[in-house]
Amino acid sequence: MNAQTYTFNPDHCAPPGDLIQEYLDELDISARELARRCGRSGKLMSEIIAGKAPIEPETALQLERVLDVSASVWIAMEANYQLHTARQSEHQSMAASYDWAKLFPLKELAERECLKKVSDKSAQVEELLIFFGVGTVKACEEKIDELLQVDFRTTEKFSADRLALASWLRIGERRATSIETDTYDRDAFVKKLGELRGLTRMRLQEVLPAVEAQCAKAGVAFVLEKALPKTRASGASRWLSPRKALIQQSARHLTGDHFWFTFFHECAHLLLHSRKEIFIDVEKGAGSATPLQEMEANTWASEFLIPSADMREFQKSFSGDEDEVTDFAGRLGIAPGIVVGQLQHSGFVPHHRLNSLKERLEWK
Template sequence: MTADLSYQPDRLVSPGAVLADFLDELDISARELARRCGRSAKLMVEIIAGKAPVEPETALQLERVLGMSADIWLGLEARYRLELAKTEEIESMAGATGWASRFPLAELRKRGLMGGTGVDGDAVRQLLAFFGCGSVESCKEKFRDLAAVSYRHSPSFKSTEEALLVWLRLGERKAGGIACADFDKSVFTKNLKEARALSRDPIDAALPELERLCAAAGVAFCIVKPIEGIRLSGISRWLTPRKALIQQSMRHMANDHFWFTFFHEAAHLLLHSRKTVFLDSADYRSASDAEEEEANKWATNFLVPQTLLETFIAGFEGTDEEVLDFAERHDVAAGIVVGQLQNRGVLTYRQMNHLKVRFKWAA
């Protein structure tokens, strides 16, 4: 029977196992192969046993003696050693399962970002890959740096930090797929004026246009479904000196809250430090009270100029028609006007909510 010298393995095997198959097929010993290659018998036996690697010089000799390309031998060797390293790494990571278990692994699996079912070394490895970190310690260091310069827990902290970190990373990953121009403050300010009018459009039509307007000014905008364990509406942050991110969770699922959150985060990008991650959250504080108040005032006035609203309030008789007419004349969603009237105490938080648009997550 003639040996198949064009042998191409279709599964991961050690080069030693392939070499042993060749020797069986050709009915020669390891010692004889070593003699033909000009290498020691001990080395050839160790290669067959997987103890010694196939080095480039040996691969070239095997090519001449056995007829299989040196590239294939070296490829087998590289894949085999990588697989061994992965196996050893997973075993070593088993000691970090307690750390990994604090993260919402079930949610990551539900979103198709992790495989498996349990909390083992492989789960640790996949979690590190999700965060883009090479080791558990480097991942922890990244989180410590983020916490130190970007946010702190509020006194009434209830959200889990691990869930927040996952949600932030989901936004980073989405933002990575959004091509943006370099940030330009004047373009962003101009485009925000166009974005304001989008509040009157159906949300499915508004979101792609909002993403386009933001990207043209150097801001990645994305919606990331919230994760159980955090009470968060949105964040603004700088990913690079030339690219910012506004990330929202659609918390409360109503148009007044959504649009106020967007313009609140936009205000942070325009007015405040690039070193801070600004979180609109019930459980975290990042901005100072003064910065939060400034962002609130800017967003409120940008959405509905307060001098106009005060004039409206002075003659307001409490009808839907008045709110709808005011919103149409000033090209803003009626729900936003209702939200501001409620915030001022002109309406209670139960009045006119039917003028707000409610959202639902797609199945």
């Protein structure tokens, strides 16, 4: 949820020079006389009164002695005026960036309470910058490039699908910061994955808390976040720091076998590949990994779930009966749907066969 600090932001703020002028009128002295008493130039004092020059700390101390108004009052008034002026300028520049902001899935992000959908153009741009944790539109574009990695830069730089994908990744990044994890330990992570492999036989809704908890104990934050429209993302993995990694999934196909294979595929990226990269897996087209990295992650996940030697032996005698799949899965200690998914992916059985053995998922 987007954390928002509510403050009073008036649409007008008088420069401290207005108050100085009131004192001059009351004392019936000129700006030049005030400048003489403060030891400043007449030109500078005139510019301060007109709001064209700021009150520096030294000048504030001098005004304190001459007008008997605390220097902290002058400094505070100057700071408020400068902030107000900067805010007004920012408001105009952000409003000019509204067409850029409209390319993001603002409605969906608001529905997920990641930001507020507001009518004011400038405020909407500001909401988006807060969501991405940046201060300017330029910094936001750089953050998006960072999230999407180099392979995605071959497409249109600010297309809606790219920005939706960056938004989905940012949701995972934000959620991961609130997940407490131990320091990453590779051996502990592999051990936890062995334990999680056995949980594939249970309903996913029941074991999700265990997936999150076991990953956290090994230094990996796990986030399940429904894909935003146009993202086509099934999973992503990255390092948030040398001590903490993130696995993010979308459960796009809404089947248990796809969820688990994607999970172990992302785990493989963390175990096998560079910590400097963000690995993004999408349904169609190239993700951010190289073909070799994708092959290595797929092979690792396949072997971890079903050793290839066992699968080849099973296929020799498999007649297509559901009970054979169930028995084989039982011997391996995994869900039958995972076996079906592997058989379908390899083309050994058609994609319309044995789907009754797959666990069906739904978003609530």
